[in-house]
Structure formats: C-alpha cells, structure tokens
Amino acid sequence: xxxxxxxxxxxxxxxxxxxxxxxxxxxxxxxxxxxxxxxxxxxxxxxxxxxxxxxxxxxxxxxxxxxxxxxxxxxxxxxxxxxxxxxxxxxxxxxxxxxxxxxxxxxxxxxxxxxxxxxxxxxxxxxxxxxxxxxxxxxxxxxxxxxxxxxxxxxxxxxxxxxxxxxxxxxxxxxxxxxxxxxxxxxxxxxxxxxxxxxxxxxxxxxxxxxxxxxxxxxxxxxxxxxxxxxxxxxxxxxxxxxxxxxxxxxxxxxxxxxxxxxxxxxxxxxxxxxxxxxxxxxxxxxxxxxxxxxxxx
Numbered sequence: 001x002x003x004x005x006x007x008x009x010x011x012x013x014x015x016x017x018x019x020x021x022x023x024x025x026x027x028x029x030x031x032x033x034x035x036x037x038x039x040x041x042x043x044x045x046x047x048x049x050x051x052x053x054x055x056x057x058x059x060x061x062x063x064x065x066x067x068x069x070x071x072x073x074x075x076x077x078x079x080x081x082x083x084x085x086x087x088x089x090x091x092x093x094x095x096x097x098x099x100x101x102x103x104x105x106x107x108x109x110x111x112x113x114x115x116x117x118x119x120x121x122x123x124x125x126x127x128x129x130x131x132x133x134x135x136x137x138x139x140x141x142x143x144x145x146x147x148x149x150x151x152x153x154x155x156x157x158x159x160x161x162x163x164x165x166x167x168x169x170x171x172x173x174x175x176x177x178x179x180x181x182x183x184x185x186x187x188x189x190x191x192x193x194x195x196x197x198x199x200x201x202x203x204x205x206x207x208x209x210x211x212x213x214x215x216x217x218x219x220x221x222x223x224x225x226x227x228x229x230x231x232x233x234x235x236x237x238x239x240x241x242x243x244x245x246x247x248x249x250x251x252x253x254x255x256x257x258x259x260x261x262x263x264x265x266x267x268x269x270x271x272x273x274x275x276x277x278x279x280x281x282x283x284x285x286x287x288x289x290x291x292x293x294x295x296x297x298x
Contacts, residue, residue, distance in 0.1 A: 004146035007079075014079040022076045023231045030072025037068060037278065045277040052199035053272060066273040070227070074120045081154045086130045093127035093225070097237035101133060101180070104219040104240045110175030112220045114209045114241075116186035116264045117276035119225035120233065122155070125182055127225070127235055129159035134179045136161045138171065138208075168212075175216050183209045185257075186264050186275075188283040194250075195286045196258040199265055204284040210256035214243040220256070222263045226271050238263060 014022060042064065049060035084092065104111045113128075113135070115121055129135045137160045142148035152162045161179070163170050171181050185206045193204035213220045219240040227233050241263070243256045268275045 001146055001149075003144070004150055007147070007150050011079040011082065014076055015083045019231060022080060023073060026073030026076035027069060028072065029075065030069035033072065034065060034068045041278055041280075044280060048281065049272070049277055051201075053269070063273045064277050067275060067277045070274065073227075073231075074122070077120055078122055078151070078154060081126060081158055084126065084130060084158065086132070086159075089127055089130040091232075093123065093131075093233045093235055095127070095131055095235045095237065097239075098131070100237045100239050101128075101221050101223070104221050105133075105178065105180070107219060108178060109216060109218045110178050111180045111240075112175075112209050112213045112218055113180050113182040114185050114220050114222045114260050114263075115182060115224060116267065117184060117279065118186075118264075118268060118271060119227055119274045121184065121225065122151075123233060124223065124225035124235055125155065125160050126158035127233070128180075128223070131235075134161075135159070136163060136171070136174050136179050136181050138163055138165055138167075138181060138183050140165055165208075171212060172216065175212070175218055180221075181212065183212075185209050185260060186281070187279055188281055190284050193284070194254050194257050196254065196261050198261050198281065201282055202286045203261075203282050204286075205257055205261055207253050207257050209260060210243055210253040213256070214245060214249065214252055217243075217245070220260065222260060222267075224267050224271075226274060236267070 017025070045064040045067070046057055046060045049055065049063050050057055053060070055063070101111065115124060125135055125137050137155050139152070139162060141164050142151065155162050161174070175181060183206070185208070187206070189204045189206045194207045195202045196205050198205065209220055212218065219242055221240050222238040224236045225233050226236060241256065241259055243252055246252055
C-alpha cells in the first residue's frame with residue numbers, strides 16, 4: 001500500500017498549491033505523458049477524429065493532443081478533491097439545467113444519469129453530489145488495489161455512494177430509494193453492447209442505462225461537464241429521456257440507446273478536444289446478420 005500513501009501525500013501537497021500553479025503543473029504533466037502515447041494509438045485517434053469530424057489530419061492531431069494533455073489537469077483536480085466542499089464548489093463548478101434533474105427526481109423513481117468520458121467526469125460526479133444530488137457512482141474496479149482504494153475514498157469524500165458495475169441488484173435497490181445512478185455509456189462494449197450509429201458508424205454501446213431505466217420506468221438524464229479557459233467548469237444537465245415500453249424489450253433498449261448516443265455525439269461535436277479519443281471506440285465490428293447459414297441441410 002505504499003503507492004496509496006504516496007498518492008495521498010501528493011494530494012496533500014497539491015491541495016496546498018494555488019489554482020493557477022496546479023493548472024500549470026497539470027498541463028506540464030499532460031504534455032510529458034503525451035510523449036509516451038504509443039504511435040499506433042495516436043494514429044488511431046487521429047484517424048477517428050478525421051473520419052468523425054471531417055477535419056484535416058493537422059487539426060485532428062491538435063484535437064487528439066489536447067484531449068490527451070487535459071488528463072494532467074484532471075489528475076490535479078482529483079488530487080485537490082479534499083479541499084472541495086459544498087460551500088466552495090459553487091465557485092468552481094456551476095450547474096446549468098439543474099431543473100431537469102430536480103424534475104426527474106420529483107417523480108420518485110430515481111434517475112439514471114447517462115454521461116461520457118468528456119471533460120473531467122470524476123469532477124462531474126463530485127460536483128453534483130456536493131450540489132446536493134444523491135449520486136451513486138457506478139465504477140469499474142481498478143486492477144491496482146491501491147489506486148482503487150484511493151479513488152473510491154475520494155469519491156466517497158465528495159458525497160458519492162460507490163458501487164461496482166457488477167452490483168446490478170444494488171443499483172435497482174438504490175433507484176427504488178430515489179437515488180441517481182451515474183453510468184458512463186461511451187466506451188466500446190464488446191459483445192455485450194448494442195450496435196448504434198455513432199459519428200456515422202456502428203459502434204458497440206453499453207445498454208445499461210436504457211435497460212435499467214426500462215426495468216424501473218425511470219427517467220434518464222444525460223449530463224456532461226465542460227472546462228472553461230480559467231479552469232472553472234460547468235456541469236451541463238439535459239432534459240430527461242424516457243424509454244418507450246413496447247412488447248419488444250430489445251428494440252426498446254436499442255432505440256433509447258441510439259437516442260442517448262446521439263446526445264453524447266452532439267456534446268462531443270461542441271467540445272471535441274474534451275473527449276477521450278485515445279479510446280478505440282469502434283473496436284468491435286458489427287456481426288454481419290446477412291451471412292447465410294453454411295451448415296449442410298439434413
């Protein structure tokens with residue numbers, strides 16, 4: 001656990017620094033790490049940006065670079081979490097559209113919060129919790145036990161309840177208690193996803209938000225966070241999305257997942273350098289449903 005105590009100590013030091021210095025250190029750290037991004041992954045990101053946004057390769061490289069460098073600032077912001085409080089968060093993260101989340105909560109069925117790896121998504125969860133919303137962070141367990149302990153401790157410190165992706169029964173129970181279940185839905189979901197259009201290409205997409213909302217007749221509220229040049233942020237909360245229940249569960253989930261994915265895409269188009277382009281979003285090819293059965297007939 002030496003790594004855990006090292007990062008905790010680093011957090012204490014970083015939290016003592018003025019905002020402008022933390023930001024400069026974050027930019028420096030991000031620039032250093034950018035130099036170690038494997039060339040094949042960098043080329044993959046540039047190719048995807050060109051194909052998705054229709055920009056030149058030079059513009060795409062600049063978008064990919066800023067998308068990578070910002071992780072240094074994000075890391076510094078997470079280290080600074082202990083200094084954030086419900087009293088001070090308002091000057092650091094504003095909330096736009098909070099009425100959409102409040103209205104969804106008033107229905108008494110809980111809320112599924114659908115978000116993406118855009119901006120500092122860890123800060124989004126912390127800020128919403130500090131602004132008084134009962135947020136549950138659904139997270140992937142880290143392979144490094146020390147870092148898993150550290151980040152979950154800081155999430156809890158910010159006021160979030162933490163559950164792992166495998167805790168579906170707990171999510172259902174917490175929805176029944178009127179909680180907000182935060183789900184990231186913009187990474188490749190491999191064979192477990194549903195294929196929907198994302199920047200003009202079919203992408204395997206997590207279906208958890210739509211499936212959970214359909215199960216409990218719960219509103220889905222898309223939300224994102226964006227950074228301003230001065231280092232402050234705004235949480236952007238969108239109007240609720242509802243699953244139309246028919247007799248075809250799979251189709252209901254597919255339609256809703258496509259609707260949510262379009263909202264994610266629209267946000268990325270407005271803030272392209274804040275999304276995680278280094279992730280291979282189109283990694284899983286769509287199965288060809290038109291391939292004929294090649295088995296010999298009996």
